[in-house]
Amino acid sequence: xxxxxxxxxxxxxxxxxxxxxxxxxxxxxxxxxxxxxxxxxxxxxxxxxxxxxxxxxxxxxxxxxxxxxxxxxxxxxxxxxxxxxxxxxxxxxxxxxxxxxxxxxxxxxxxxxxxxxxxxxxxxxxxxxxxxxxxxxxxxxxxxxxxxxxxxxxxxxxxxxxxxxxxxxxxxxxxxxxxxxxxxxxxxxxxxxxxxxxxxxxxxxxxxxxxxxxxxxxxxxxxxxxxxxxxxxxxxxxxxxxxxxxxxxxxxxxxxxxxxxxxxxxxxxxxxxxxxxxxxxxxxxxxxxxxxxx
Amino acid sequence: xxxxxxxxxxxxxxxxxxxxxxxxxxxxxxxxxxxxxxxxxxxxxxxxxxxxxxxxxxxxxxxxxxxxxxxxxxxxxxxxxxxxxxxxxxxxxxxxxxxxxxxxxxxxxxxxxxxxxxxxxxxxxxxxxxxxxxxxxxxxxxxxxxxxxxxxxxxxxxxxxxxxxxxxxxxxxxxxxxxxxxxxxxxxxxxxxxxxxxxxxxxxxxxxxxxxxxxxxxxxxxxxxxxxxxxxxxxxxxxxxxxxxxxxxxxxxxxxxxxxxxxxxxxxxxxxxxxxxxxxxxxxxxxxxxxxxxxxxxxxxxxxxxxxxxxxxxxxxxxxxxxxxxxxxxxxxxx
Numbered sequence: 001x002x003x004x005x006x007x008x009x010x011x012x013x014x015x016x017x018x019x020x021x022x023x024x025x026x027x028x029x030x031x032x033x034x035x036x037x038x039x040x041x042x043x044x045x046x047x048x049x050x051x052x053x054x055x056x057x058x059x060x061x062x063x064x065x066x067x068x069x070x071x072x073x074x075x076x077x078x079x080x081x082x083x084x085x086x087x088x089x090x091x092x093x094x095x096x097x098x099x100x101x102x103x104x105x106x107x108x109x110x111x112x113x114x115x116x117x118x119x120x121x122x123x124x125x126x127x128x129x130x131x132x133x134x135x136x137x138x139x140x141x142x143x144x145x146x147x148x149x150x151x152x153x154x155x156x157x158x159x160x161x162x163x164x165x166x167x168x169x170x171x172x173x174x175x176x177x178x179x180x181x182x183x184x185x186x187x188x189x190x191x192x193x194x195x196x197x198x199x200x201x202x203x204x205x206x207x208x209x210x211x212x213x214x215x216x217x218x219x220x221x222x223x224x225x226x227x228x229x230x231x232x233x234x235x236x237x238x239x240x241x242x243x244x245x246x247x248x249x250x251x252x253x254x255x256x257x258x259x260x261x262x263x264x265x266x267x268x269x270x271x272x273x274x275x276x277x278x279x280x281x282x283x284x285x286x287x288x289x290x291x292x293x294x
Numbered sequence: 295x296x297x298x299x300x301x302x303x304x305x306x307x308x309x310x311x312x313x314x315x316x317x318x319x320x321x322x323x324x325x326x327x328x329x330x331x332x333x334x335x336x337x338x339x340x341x342x343x344x345x346x347x348x349x350x351x352x353x354x355x356x357x358x359x360x361x362x363x364x365x366x367x368x369x370x371x372x373x374x375x376x377x378x379x380x381x382x383x384x385x386x387x388x389x390x391x392x393x394x395x396x397x398x399x400x401x402x403x404x405x406x407x408x409x410x411x412x413x414x415x416x417x418x419x420x421x422x423x424x425x426x427x428x429x430x431x432x433x434x435x436x437x438x439x440x441x442x443x444x445x446x447x448x449x450x451x452x453x454x455x456x457x458x459x460x461x462x463x464x465x466x467x468x469x470x471x472x473x474x475x476x477x478x479x480x481x482x483x484x485x486x487x488x489x490x491x492x493x494x495x496x497x498x499x500x501x502x503x504x505x506x507x508x509x510x511x512x513x514x515x516x517x518x519x520x521x522x523x524x525x526x527x528x529x530x531x532x533x534x535x536x537x538x539x540x541x542x543x544x545x546x547x548x549x550x551x552x553x554x555x556x557x558x559x560x561x562x563x564x565x566x567x568x569x570x571x572x573x574x575x576x577x578x579x580x581x582x583x584x585x586x587x588x589x590x591x592x593x594x595x596x597x598x599x600x601x602x603x604x605x606x607x608x609x610x611x612x613x614x615x616x617x618x619x620x621x622x623x624x625x626x627x628x629x
Contacts, residue, residue, distance in 0.1 A: 071473070073420070078420060096417075100426060115473055117472060117486060119366035120367045120368055120396050121396070122372060123396035145369060148369035150369075168474040168475060169470045170469045172544075172545075183629040184627075202514050204535065215469070217479055286511055287478055287479035
């Protein structure tokens with residue numbers, strides 16, 4: 001199994017982004033996803049900056065994939081999408097069927113991202129026919145469903161295995177809303193929340209994480225203790241979603257587990273996680289549950 | 295462009311279908327009694343006896359019937375969705391509303407004469423995405439997610455020959471439809487796979503010394519003071535705490551109402567306006583259909599003279615969620 005570093009879902013300063021990927025070049029990950037997938041207003045890095053980073057990480061021996069934005073709203077979003085699809089050098093993750101159309105037209109093989117909603121064999125086969133060489137199941141897909149999916153020959157499965165779960169996208173920016181700002185004048189408040197903004201129930205229980213127009217789980221999905229099951233389900237790549245601190249430790253923990261370390265290494269990860277673990281989705285249960293007993 | 299603006303109304307039952315038809319719907323949309331549609335609620339929807347009766351009732355009056363098959367088929371059960379498409383063709387439905395590309399491929403191949411609409415659950419927000427479904431499966435219409443401003447809708451309309459259908463009124467999804475897993479995160483059941491959001495089986499109401507509490511699978515969604523109106527605990531419309539402040543962090547319990555945008559929708563050549571609410575009563579459907587019929591007729595008669603009548607708002611307020619209205623994303627500052 002390989003490890004991938006998923007696209008950075010948060011908004012960080014330019015220096016922090018560069019520092020993060022400079023470090024990542026030396027981490028034991030095989031694949032690195034780059035690009036802004038959440039909000040088109042974020043601009044500490046412009047497309048040419050991402051392309052430069054892509055070249056650097058490729059030169060460091062990583063498979064680089066440029067990820068496209070999940071929610072496309074405007075002509076400028078489409079312009080960026082066309083540049084990514086036509087970059088001519090690096091792989092592309094399609095996170096919207098508009099991206100699939102462009103990539104298919106240009107005959108570019110691609111990764112079918114988790115928001116394409118491939119829930120069944122027919123849709124997966126169609127994506128394969130259109131040029132997908134790898135696919136990421138919807139994050140809510142349970143083990144049982146994944147095992148029942150006949151994956152076409154020549155197509156690999158990559159699973160979201162670590163990080164706060166991206167659960168929803170909206171036209172509205174919830175971070176701006178929290179600060180009583182409109183999205184068009186958001187003052188880039190996401191910069192103040194490098195791991196998102198905690199949303200709790202009225203009795204103080206962490207529930208969700210606000211990340212601009214994206215809503216994430218408060219808990220950290222972590223399938224590290226289940227690597228044998230993931231392998232048995234035919235998963236070829238484990239996606240680790242970036243967080244602002246200790247990402248190197250998270251990557252190392254997964255790598256050591258893949259290399260055969262005892263599973264208590266998975267439990268030892270708790271100190272590197274920004275919140276409690278959950279694993280309900282994999283078990284076909286409510287996503288927020290954590291059931292190490294099952 | 296000409297003002298099409300077909301009025302598409304919800305039919306969760308045969309009486310609701312008749313109410314919609316009798317009060318002026320151009321089309322009704324409905325689903326089967328299972329998880330092939332996104333309103334998979336107990337006591338709702340149609341079976342092989344009520345469906346032909348409903349189709350006959352509508353067709354006898356020159357109205358159309360659209361079948362929502364807008365959840366995502368899953369391995370081992372794909373046939374359930376495919377048989378539903380077959381039944382739609384057999385019963386003479388005027389179109390099927392689909393979200394899943396695999397199912398669209400089946401429908402296009404097996405029933406080439408059957409009209410295909412792209413469901414809002416397909417999350418297509420750009421003309422590139424809509425044209426993908428057009429080229430591959432020949433879809434005739436796309437229902438747009440409630441995330442685009444009207445200017446963005448216009449840009450989509452200019453770059454596709456696919457008819458566009460917009461939501462006009464009813465419960466408001468604040469998230470992109472088809473891309474929201476909040477419900478399964480809390481309860482295990484998602485709109486995509488189970489056809490439900492914040493399902494009733496996971497809801498608990500409890501009177502406590504602090505007030506009436508609503509919980510979804512144990513998660514406190516809201517707490518109401520005495521005299522405060524308590525709505526159905528839809529997850530995104532609860533009150534939560536962010537940095538010490540308690541408020542409707544995602545969205546207020548409010549309804550979408552775009553009556554005032556009708557002339558603009560007509561100018562853009564929007565094919566149809568959709569009313570949400572298959573889970574609502576026949577009385578609700580009658581009331582809302584009546585108002586929207588009057589409004590659409592007024593726009594078609596003379597768009598330049600169109601004004602939203604205060605009586606329309608009063609009638610709609612009586613049946614709306616939380617008695618509050620919003621233009622949603624169509625009005626950019628909402629975002």
